[in-house]
Amino acid sequence: MSEREVALITGASMGIGKELAKIFAADGRDLVLVARSEGKLRSLGQELESAHGITAHVVPADLTDPGAPAAIFASLENKGLHVDYLVNNAGFGTTGAFADVGLEPQMDMIQVNIDALVVLTHLALRGMLARKKGRVLNIASTAGFQPGPDMAIYYATKAFVLMFSEGIAEEVRDAGVTVTAHCPGATLTNFGNTAGNAKSILFKVGAAPADKVARHAYRSMMKGKVVAIEGLMNWLSAFSVRFSPRVLVRKITRWLNQTS
């Protein structure tokens, strides 16, 4: 059995999750890589094993399946692994008015962005608290600070992630465990293609590279920060929302989400 710490990362097949996997591996952690794209996870795992001498366990899973988190943890138990770092990164969005977009993708989004994250956190946190050691990194978004017309469910899921993470961070603050909600702004990944907002004003204003966002998320988690926002402009926009009339915030966000 390896003495190395173990990091479980969801959504590790690409984007921010893949960059986080590279950082954890470079720092000598074993990995549990989760996503639907098994082939991508296997090639990433092999690349990181040979570059850093770590072990990468590939656990393909579709997090729209309500049974997936328990199945992931059952497979870790079979391998005799416990989770020292949980990174809830898997997530996606849809673009369009709530009533115009089909219910199924929006309910799937709630399942992946919220339900799976909550269940995985519950499964991991109990072991961390028993060992008095562990870190949870939840990838939220600057979307979590305000309502998001034309991406209403996505913004609401990220508000949940932010509030949930802050709440439990306070609960565990003296227990040797940290919980971080990391809030990227627009980031250059496949997210925009999946969500259909890659050409939105928000992305045109400026999007950060995924490796930079991942490094900031990792540093924030290691420092035990409860809420971390990547980039000065993103911090300013999240901060200004607190003092702006909500009607104005809704209108500006809708404008930023426009794709044409």
Ligand SMILES: NC(=O)c1ccc[n+]([C@@H]2O[C@H](COP(=O)([O-])OP(=O)(O)OC[C@H]3O[C@@H](n4cnc5c(N)ncnc54)[C@H](OP(=O)(O)O)[C@@H]3O)[C@@H](O)[C@H]2O)c1
């Ligand atoms: N990019 C941005 O502008 C931005 C900004 C703020 C926050 N975020 C957040 O950052 C996180 C990572 O997104 P990203 O930008 O890196 O996007 P991405 O490149 O599209 O990566 C999304 C990851 O989530 C996985 N995933 C999606 N649906 C899944 C499912 N049903 N089951 C299991 N895994 C699933 C994908 O893997 P498979 O397809 O292989 O399953 C992929 O690895 C998300 O939570 C997103 O909301 C992104």
